[in-house]
Amino acid sequence: MTTSSITPSPVVITHGRAWTDQDAGVRLGYTVATATDNPDKTVLLLHGAPQTRHAWRHVLAPLAEAGYRVIAPDYRGAGDSSKPRDGYDKWTMAGDIHHLVHTVLGLEGPVSVVGHDLGSMLALGYALRYREDTVSVTFMEAPLPGTDYYEERKVAKSAWHFDFHSNPDIAVYLTHGKERWYVQRFYDDLTYQPNAITSTDLDVYARAFEAPGAMRALCEIYRELDHDAELHRAAIASNGKLTVPVLASGGGAQALAKNYLRMCQDIAENVRGELVPDCGHWVPEEQPEKFAAMFVAFDTNARR
Structure with missing residues (x-):
């Protein structure tokens, strides 16, 4: 494990990279933020695509x-993390994250899990696989594999990228050398607050997906989604719906946002719906203060 720290008082932000134990050669990049020496609660933030932590x-x-210990990893295939040829089902990816949190970082007890976009799909796999290690789950801006809404959404014309990414050879070939333009298309199409993602931020994301293997890894994550749906349905059939509190959220300006509550009710028993006003798809970047306030209020109640 390697780490480096910067300290803008009172918050300490540490960056590192660590090997997972379940797959030789897979290393995860991550960030940890704390404001106290030993926070008594932890939140795990799982990013979407085409993004990094x-x-x-x-x-x-x-x-x-x-009051949280904040852990924000790059999942396998993204950012500073390894980009292997396989292992992109969300069950396996959840194993990477669980090892990082509880073995590498040595945390005991359950964590609150927040997912955005593809990170929500990973958050579902994590919560179903590690029920005892999960306090609450916040799902934002994604059709969750294993739900009826996922089956509806994946065949919609506006969800063209699901099929496109599921054919990695075609997608990688057609986007090669055009990664920056391709990444920017998603921000141009799905952002409500136009200044939320700057040219500097776009540089970060573009560089990440110009890296060798990054676009193929993104495609492999999408190619596994139908498999993920099978895994999630099987887990619910065997062990029931999630019983921890669940927040179904998204950008209030998104036309799809009205579907999130009923979608989450397919996979969880205790669901609250709340949308972030004046916000498009990129919730933590477009409305970070509103997102943070919403999450803290929800999670505080979930921990009572």
């Missing part, structure tokens, strides 16, 4: 100041 940059300090 940079997506959480604006909410690290507010959540740390609210």
Whole structure:
């Protein structure tokens, strides 16, 4: 494990990379933020696509100041993490994250899990696989594999990228050398607050997906989604729906947002719906203060 720290008082932000134990050669990049020496609660932030843990940059300090140990990893295939040829089902990816949290970082007890976009799909796999290690789950801006809404959404014309990414050879070939333009298309199409993602932020994301293997890894994550749906349905059939409190959220300006509550009721028993006003798809970047306040209020109630 390697780490480096910067300290903008009172929040300490540490960056590192660590090997997982379940798959030789897989290393995860991560960020940890704290405002006290030993926070008594932890939140795990799982980013979406085409993004990296940079997506959480604006909410690290507010959540740390609210008393959380904040852990924001790059999941396998993204950012500073390894980009192997396989292992992109969310069950396996959840194993990477669980090892990072509880073995590498040595945390005991359950954590609150927040997912955005593809990170929500990973958050579902994590919560179903590690029920005893999960306090609450916040799902944002994604159709969750294993739900009826996922089956509806994946065949919609506006969800063209699901099929496109599921054919890695085609997608990688057609986007090669055009990664920056391709990444920017998603921000141009799905952002409600136009200044939320700057050219500097776009540089970060573009570099990440120009890296060798990054676009193929992204495609492999999508190619596994139908498999994920099978895994999630099987887990619910065997062990029931999630019983921890669940927040179904998204950007209030998104036309799809009205579907999230009923979707989460397919996979969880205790669901609260709340949308973030004046916000498009990129919730933690477009409305970081509103997101942080919403999450803290929800999670505080979940821990009672």
